[in-house]
Amino acid sequence: MIFTDRTDTIAAVCTAPGMGAIAVIRISGTDAFAITDTLWRGKPLADAPSHTAHLGFITDTAGNDIDQAVATVFRAPNSYTGENTVELSCHGSTYIQQAVLNALVDSGVRIALPGEFSQRAFANGKVDLTQAEGIADLIASRSAEAHRLALSQTKGAFSHELDTLRQKLIDLASLIELELDFSEEDVSFADRTQLLELCEYTLGKVTALAGSYAQGRVIRDGYPVAIVGAPNAGKSTLLNTLVGDDIAIVSQIPGTTRDAIQATTLIGGSLFRLIDTAGLRETDDTVERLGIGRTHRHIEQASTIVWLIDPTDNPMRQLEEAAGTLAGAAAHHKIIAVGKRDLADTSALVSHIKSAHPEYTAVAISSLDSDGIEPLLEQLRKIGDTASTADVTVTNARHYQALCETRDALERVRDGLESGISGDFVAQDLRQATAALGTITGAVTTDTLLATIFSRFCVGK
Ligand SMILES: Nc1nc2c(ncn2[C@@H]2O[C@H](COP(=O)(O)OP(=O)(O)OP(=O)(O)O)[C@@H](O)[C@H]2O)c(=O)[nH]1
Ligand SMILES: [Mg+2]
Missing domain, CATH: 1.20.120.430 (tRNA modification GTPase MnmE domain 2)
Structure with missing residues (x-):
């Protein structure tokens, strides 16, 4: 799709699709004023000074009123596209939006392609490519x-x-x-x-x-955090609580999560991409083994690993596996979270992890409510705060x-x-x-x- 014709007048709804209190329809091109005036019952827009707003009625080509609207006038070159532009703010019913667009098309405008207003802004020297992007x-x-x-x-x-x-x-x-x-x-x-x-x-x-770019991509797509650990440790419950939504299936049956499940959420103003994974264990189940293979890939790739330990099920064995695997992982941040703190006294275990493995951050959490995960949220906020402060990333x-x-x-x-x-x-x-x-x-x-x-x-x- 190459836009070569820049002489015609284009229009599109600029507000989000669907119903809203107000919808804005933008009309841009040399004939924007003349064409809109044929459908405008009010003070002629062709005579209106730039950057002024006018109340009137927008009609169909037969002159029947569609809606009362406000027309904002921008005269070339002082508009987003650099061309004559009208922005019609009408009531946001999907019917009105479509009826106004139809009337405009009947009067000679073309429906704008995605990004076409910005392409015209670029072609008219209003912005360069990086600014448009x-x-x-x-x-x-x-x-x-x-x-x-x-x-x-x-x-x-x-x-x-x-x-x-x-x-x-x-x-x-x-x-x-x-x-x-x-x-x-x-x-x-x-x-x-x-x-x-x-x-x-x-x-x-x-x-x-x-x-x-490595940092920039993370800022745009979210800091990747792999939630890993033994089956039934509470990984999927933790994901759901962090995101505040029932995204992953939770059950008492070990091996519930087979595939990695990702969700993004804002923590302390930073975007995180949380990855719930299949629990790590020896298994003969083919599908589960494929899932565990993916868990290992996420352990290798994530910049942050949260290793969840279930304190009610031989935690020392889980800790041994966590410490062994985390030692070889390239992640920048390695957190060992002792979960289900509402079920067991976790303080001795956390103190042991802190003294035996000072290279990892240790916290105790409960995923039953957002208060229980606060110690982990605090660590994630700190990671978000280390984000680049450079203007050019x-x-x-x-x-x-x-x-x-x-x-x-x-x-x-x-x-x-x-x-x-x-x-x-x-x-x-x-x-x-x-x-x-x-x-x-x-x-x-x-x-x-x-x-x-x-x-x-x-x-x-
Ligand atoms: N009391 C309590 N129960 C929890 C907590 N977190 C998880 N559970 C329970 O532990 C069980 C397993 O939870 P899941 O979140 O499915 O565990 P998982 O680590 O995703 O398990 P797999 O997908 O099998 O690897 C469920 O019955 C949860 O309700 C917690 O913080 N406190
Ligand atoms: Mg799970």
Whole structure:
């Protein structure tokens, strides 16, 4: 899907699908005022100054009133898209929304494709690609941190950082190209040590940005927390209590959970991706063994492991297994939670874990209510608080990929400069680095790339 026609006038419902108190329909394009006026019973919008709101009636093409509405007028270029725009706030019945859209289509507008308003904003120079993507991320943000990063991206913090880097690469390239132009005269304009320094500096910045993606992805998708332990330890009950919903099946039968069950929840303003797993034990059951295999994968991959111990069923044996497996796990945070504290005195066990295994955090909980899991929540909040405070953290897979391409090309430039290879080759790698970096903000772009990016946006944005 490639949007090549930018001359027509488009419209879409911008508010969430379904019924609401108010629905907003956005109309954007050169003829936005003229077309809406044919359906507008009120002061002509074509004469209205920009950024003014007007009460009137929206009608069908036969002149029958559909709804009383407020029309907000934005005149090009001072609108989101950079085009003439009307935002109709009408009552949010699904019937009204559809009737207004139908009337608009009958009067000559086209229904906007997903992301088409944002694509027009980009084409008209209102935002660059990272800012447009930041707007989509802002709409999708589910935690305070994801919201903060998306907002900073819409304000242009990331674009600014990239533009500075790109300018450095262009400076570097022009020095090398100058040297190439005069190579026959055996003149060396570019001091290779200076070039190398500039290259190392940019490479360091690009590598750090690419490196921030691991954290950025976690912020966007949630901190992965694997809840593991013996069958019947209470893992699924813990997941349900943490999420505040009855997501996983709970029963007294050991081996109830077969497959990993994931749910996201906000804890202390941070998003967590909780993974309830199949209980660890020796078994001949084929399906259960497959589930246990998945548990081991989650133990390897999760950044946080909560190992739940049932104090009523030989806890020392469970602790031995927990300590052995956790020792080999790469997770940053390893928590041993003694569960069912409402059923047993857990204080001696917790003290023992703290002294025998100071490398792990030990807590005692009961999953019967949210008060009982407070000691675990406190630990998870601390993990959320360690989140990046940097304004520029890469959260988008496309940006990460482009940064990796830039980094790889720059590494070739550095190696080339160090080994003193011909400027032609260095210049070629440098051009690649600059082009890859340029795709992030949209300084270098293709129709296919744009179509891929904007088609992922929601309708009406
Ligand atoms: N009293 C009490 N009972 C609990 C607690 N947590 C879980 N249980 C009970 O322990 C039993 C097993 O709970 P589950 O949550 O299904 O245990 P699980 O670890 O998911 O078990 P598998 O899926 O078989 O690995 C159920 O009867 C729960 O009601 C708790 O904190 N206190
Ligand atoms: Mg379970």
